[in-house]
Amino acid sequence: MPNHLRKIALGLITAWSLDISAALVNPECPVAPLPPAYVKLKKKVDADIALYSNKKIYAEQADLTLSKLIEAKSPLIKIWIEKRNLDKKSEDQIAHDWRDYFTRNFILTKYPYGEPAVDAVTPSLMDSINRKFKTKSTQSLMQGRFQKSQDAAVRYIKTLKISEQARQEMLARVTSVRLYWMDDFKDSKFKSLPLDFLDWGIAYDPQRNEINLGIRSLRYPNEETYLAVFLHELGHAVDSCRFSTFFKTPWPFSEVGECLRSQNGVGAKRRDDSELDSLLRNKKLSTELAAELKTRPTCN
Known part of the structure; x- marks a missing residue:
């Protein structure tokens, strides 16, 4: 062929x-x-x-x-x-x-x-x-939903029993997250992958500390769902994978992470790197990405 x-x-x-895959979803679930x-x-x-x-x-x-x-x-x-x-x-x-x-x-x-x-x-x-997507009313609505979520995240971080330095670093990172709206396609972050705009909804971009908004960001059914989705994406700004990249202090939730991995927790598995060297030798993985993964074992 x-x-x-x-x-x-x-x-x-x-x-x-x-x-x-979509057809296999339980038809009885509302x-x-x-x-x-x-x-x-x-x-x-x-x-x-x-x-x-x-x-x-x-x-x-x-x-x-x-x-x-x-x-x-x-x-x-x-x-x-x-x-x-x-x-x-x-x-x-x-x-x-x-x-x-x-x-x-x-x-x-x-x-x-x-x-x-x-x-x-x-x-x-x-x-x-x-x-058609980026109307003033849509921008205002989404910004309001995001702001409620961001405020809730800030309130929660302030209650955590962590070092003050870690708290301030997390607050600085979370409060600086912004929504990303495409202006001109050819100058946008979607310019190489149009479907990331057409077929995606709400997704965190760690490199620019922004939350991307695509067409499907309007699919969610109610305010509670938007609160949950935005909080989830804000959580990526301080997750275990990125903490060592953007913060000076160690990840403050390492004990929680270990608890979740234990048999008494949920048995969360560590990332399996057994094929990493093989993928590198066969040029299925770039040298830069492999090196980055090895320095961040919690990225899973």
């Missing part, structure tokens, strides 16, 4: 694996309905992607790939068609759905994509989506 078809096959298989604001935004995002996927520049890439898969008699495209109940649909409908799928799962998985004409168009799509 040609190399470009191998990559496409890998993308299709990965997407199907995720679909299967699921809160999606917030109306997110549903409305999702429709706008889908409409933008559908519009661009049928523009000449994107459509040509998708159609060319589809033709190659059909010409190669790839069973993957047949499975893709059957899985979406498209086997009895018109060729126009199949092409339409394939273009949308191709845009989401191939063109938008990285930037630049590698085709100058495509790369010239993608920023306008991402900026269009961002304008």
Whole structure:
């Protein structure tokens, strides 16, 4: 199979694996309905992607790939068609759905994509989506939720029985965390991985001490959930993995960590580094990352 078809096959298989994993979720567990604001935004995002996927520049890439898969008699495209109940649909409908799928799962998985004409168009799509997401009302709402969580984290840190130096370091780190909103796509931290904005919600960035906000940050059902999610992300600012990087004092919760690892605790396992040297020799792991991991044994 040609190399470009191998990559496409890998993308299709990965997407199907995720679909299967989602289907295994217990159907009896109650699921809160999606917030109306997110549903409305999702429709706008889908409409933008559908519009661009049928523009000449994107459509040509998708159609060319589809033709190659059909010409190669790839069973993957047949499975893709059957899985979406498209086997009895018109060729126009199949092409339409394939273009949308191709845009989401191939063109938008990285930037630049590698085709100058495509790369010239993608920023306008991402900026269009961002304008619909980053409204003044959304920014105000999310900032208010984050501020409540940050204030709660500060109050909690002040109650901890730790050294005053460790407390002040933690407070300084937590109170300096900010929300990250994308302005211009080409100058943003999402510029190399558009899907980090489209398919992610709320995620802490330790390097810049920021919490990234993506489209899915509007999916959470209520204020209590936002409080929990933001507190979780703020916790990453002072977790055991990063403490030695950003603080002068030792991690003040080492006894708690050891308790959780003990048989009388939850039996939390340490990171298994037995394959680290092998991964390094086979160049599946960079020298820099391996060295960093070895200096931070609590990063697990």
